[in-house]
Amino acid sequence: MTSCDILIIGAGIIGNLLCFALKDTNYKIILCDKTNFANSHREDNRAIALNRASMQILSTLKLWPMLAKKATPIHEIQVFKQQAFGATRLLGEKNNPLGTVIPMRDLQASIDTKPCNIMHAELVHYASKTKTATLKGLQKSFTVKTKLIVGSDGTNSNLSKFVNLIREKYTYQQTALTTTITLKRPHKFTAIELFTQEGPLALLPLGKKAVSLVWCMRHAKAEKLLNKDQAYILQALQTAIGYRLGRIVSAYPLQCYPLSQFFMPHVVQDEIVFIGNAAQTLHPVAAQGLNLGIRDVAMLAQTIIQNGLNPKSLALYQDLRTKDRQIIRQATHFLAEFFTTTSFLQPVSSLVLSCLDQSTLLKALLVQYASGFGSYPSADLACGIPLGEVLHEI
Numbered sequence: 036m037t038s039c040d041i042l043i044i045g046a047g048i049i050g051n052l053l054c055f056a057l058k059d060t061n062y063k064i065i066l067c068d069k070t071n072f073a074n075s076h077r078e079d080n081r082a083i084a085l086n087r088a089s090m091q092i093l094s095t096l097k098l099w100p101m102l103a104k105k106a107t108p109i110h111e112i113q114v115f116k117q118q119a120f121g122a123t124r125l126l127g128e129k130n131n132p133l134g135t136v137i138p139m140r141d142l143q144a145s146i147d148t149k150p151c152n153i154m155h156a157e158l159v160h161y162a163s164k165t166k167t168a169t170l171k172g173l174q175k176s177f178t179v180k181t182k183l184i185v186g187s188d189g190t191n192s193n194l195s196k197f198v199n200l201i202r203e204k205y206t207y208q209q210t211a212l213t214t215t216i217t218l219k220r221p222h223k224f225t226a227i228e229l230f231t232q233e234g235p236l237a238l239l240p241l242g243k244k245a246v247s248l249v250w251c252m253r254h255a256k257a258e259k260l261l262n263k264d265q266a267y268i269l270q271a272l273q274t275a276i277g278y279r280l281g282r283i284v285s286a287y288p289l290q291c292y293p294l295s296q297f298f299m300p301h302v303v304q305d306e307i308v309f310i311g312n313a314a315q316t317l318h319p320v321a322a323q324g325l326n327l328g329i330r331d332v333a334m335l336a337q338t339i340i341q342n343g344l345n346p347k348s349l350a351l352y353q354d355l356r357t358k359d360r361q362i363i364r365q366a367t368h369f370l371a372e373f374f375t376t377t378s379f380l381q382p383v384s385s386l387v388l389s390c391l392d393q394s395t396l397l398k399a400l401l402v403q404y405a406s407g408f409g410s411y412p413s414a415d416l417a418c419g420i421p422l423g424e425v426l427h428e429i
Contacts, residue, residue: 036167036177036178036179036180037065037177037178037179037180038063038179038180038181039063039064039065039179039180039181039182040062040063040064040181040182040183040344041057041062041063041064041065041181041182041183041184041185041339041344042064042065042067042168042179042181042183042184042185043064043065043066043067043184043185043187044067044068044158044168044184044185044186044187044188044192044193044194045067045068045186045187045188045189045192045311045313046066046067046068046070046153047068047143047188047189047311048139048142048143048146048311048325048328049187049310049311049312049325049328049329049331049332050066050068050185050187050188050311051066051143051146052096052146052329052332053185053187053310053332053335053336054066055096055098055146056096056332056333056336056416056422057336057339057340059422059423060339060340062339062344064152065152065154065179065181066152066153066154067153067154067156067158067170068153068154068155068156068188069155069156069157070155071155080138080139080140080215080288080290081138081139081213081247082136082137082138082139082215082239082241082247083136083137083138083139083142083322083325084109084135084136084226084239084322084326085106085134085135085136085137085325085326085329086133086134086322086323086326086405086406086407087131087133087134087406087407087408088326088329088330088406088407088408088413088417089325089326089329089330089407090134090135091416091417091418091419092329092330092332092333092414092416092417093329094419095415095416095417095419095420095421096416098145098146101145102137102141102142102145105137105138105141106135106136106137107135107136107137107224107239107240107241107242108127108132108134108135108224108240109127109132109133109134109135109136109224109225109226109239109240110126110127110132110133110223110224110225111124111125111126111127111133111223111224111225111226112124112125112133112225112226112227112228113225113226113227113228113279114227114228114229114230115227115228115229115230116229116230116231117229117230117231117232117275123398125398125401125402132224133226133402133405133406134226134322134405134406136226136239136240136241136247138241154170154172155172155173156170156171156172156173156177157170157171157193158170158188158193158194159171159176160197161184161194161197161307163197163198163304163305163306163307165180166180166181166182166184166306167179167180167181168181168184181306182306182344183306183307183308183339183344183349184306184307184308185307185308185309185310185335186307186308186309186310186313186314187309187310187311187313187328188313189311189312189313189316190295190297190312190313190316192309192312192313194307194309194313195299195309195313198304198307199304200299200301200302200304200309201299201300201301202297202298202299203296203297203298203299203300204295204296204297204298205295205296205298205368206293206294206295206296207234207251207294207295207296207318207371208253208254209233209234209251209252209253209254209293209294210251210252210253210254210256210257210258210291210292210293210294211249211250211251211291211292211293211294211319212248212249212250212251212252212257212260212261212289212290212291213247213248213249213250213289213290213291213292214247214248214286214287214288214289214290215241215245215246215247215248215286215287215288216238216245216246216247216248216272216283216284216285216286217244217245217283217284217285217286218244218245218246218280218281218282218283218284219244219281219282219283219284220244220280220281220282221243221244222238222240222243222244222245222246222280224240225240225279225280226238226239226240227276227279227280228320228321229275229276230370231252231275233251233252233253233256234250234251234252234253234371235251235320235370235371236248236249236250236251236275236276237249237250237319237320237322238276238280239322246280248272248286249319249322250272250275251294251318251319251320251371254293257291260289261289261291265285265286265287268286268289269283269285269286272286294318294319295316296316296317296318296364296367296368297312297315297316298314298315298316298317298360298364299314299315301353302314302353302356303349303350303352303353305346306344306346306349308335308349308352308353310328310331310332310335311325311327311328311331311332312324312328314328314331314360315327315360315364317363317364317367317368318367318368318370318371320367320370320371321366321367321370321405323363323366323367323405326407327359327360327363330356330359330407330414330417331356333414333415333416333417334352334355334356334412334414335352336414336416336422337414337415337416337422338351338352338355340422340423355411355412358409358410358411358412359409359411362404362409362411363404366404
């Protein structure tokens with residue numbers, strides 16, 4: 036039997052980042068995943084938007100210098116409704132963009148290069164009474180005894196099967212279509228959030244003449260598009276987006292996934308804690324999911340370093356993260372439902388955008404929350420304070 040202090044299930048970005056954040060502690064950490072991310076992330080063509088809090092967390096962990104070379108800043112965000120009045124523009128400062136966009140594979144690779152020991156094995160059982168996990172590798176199964184087990188194994192969390200925590204689900208009846216679009220002219224570092232009757236459509240600047248697309252729509256429409264040729268797809272995209280960013284030259288590769296919300300109101304049970312998509316999987320509108328997970332990592336690492344591996348430490352983590360998680364969950368759900376309505380509320384949603392555009396205070400508040408700095412406690416890493424530098428009761 037192997038023993039460790041912390042067993043992290045799931046070696047994606049969130050699990051890897053937690054392991055990296057705790058690398059200078061004396062804790063023995065095992066990072067476990069059935070997938071070999073060293074190979075899989077090379078084939079991941081998605082791009083992600085990092086907000087200001089995430090950028091600061093990565094910077095404080097000294098990961099940002101490597102990532103900055105491949106990041107595209109967002110200097111402007113345009114929000115509007117398709118075929119309706121009402122729009123708003125959010126502008127960043129000259130040396131302080133609203134966020135940045137980076138290919139998923141580059142973010143994963145930057146963390147993979149750090150000293151994190153990964154076991155390529157699948158969790159098949161966890162016994163809370165004895166605090167032992169049974170892991171199945173390629174050739175044999177083995178057990179690991181641990182003081183803390185962290186579930187960072189995504190939406191379909193395997194670890195969640197072995198706890199009695201409530202996991203709420205909401206199905207949006209939508210499919211997210213993703214692709215990388217090449218433009219004829221530069222995008223000028225502008226991101227677009229377009230609300231259609233079927234679902235939101237987001238364009239994130241990537242490089243100089245490309246944008247990453249996330250288009251939420253009904254399942255039938257997504258299936259139809261996937262079966263069409265490139266010319267048809269380009270015309271459909273141009274019709275939906277319009278010409279705010281000019282003409283579309285190409286779109287490749289086209290991928291899709293169904294949309295649901297999963298949410299754990301409580302993420303702690305005994306010595307078990309869930310973070311990232313295992314704790315909350317959100318609608319992709321406003322690109323908040325991964326950013327919320329990065330804030331989970333920052334606060335969990337802080338509470339572990341300052342308070343140790345004990346029930347009080349995990350209870351404190353639960354309390355510190357509740358407000359942030361609830362606010363972002365409700366906000367993304369509201370945006371996904373309210374602004375895509377086809378009912379009598381449609382004129383109201385257009386009016387809301389118009390009023391927002393006229394209010395400097397409301398826009399500043401929106402930017403503050405979207406940046407990851409709301410009215411909830413911010414982790415030290417998000418404030419530029421290295422872990423362990425200031426020891427205090429949170």
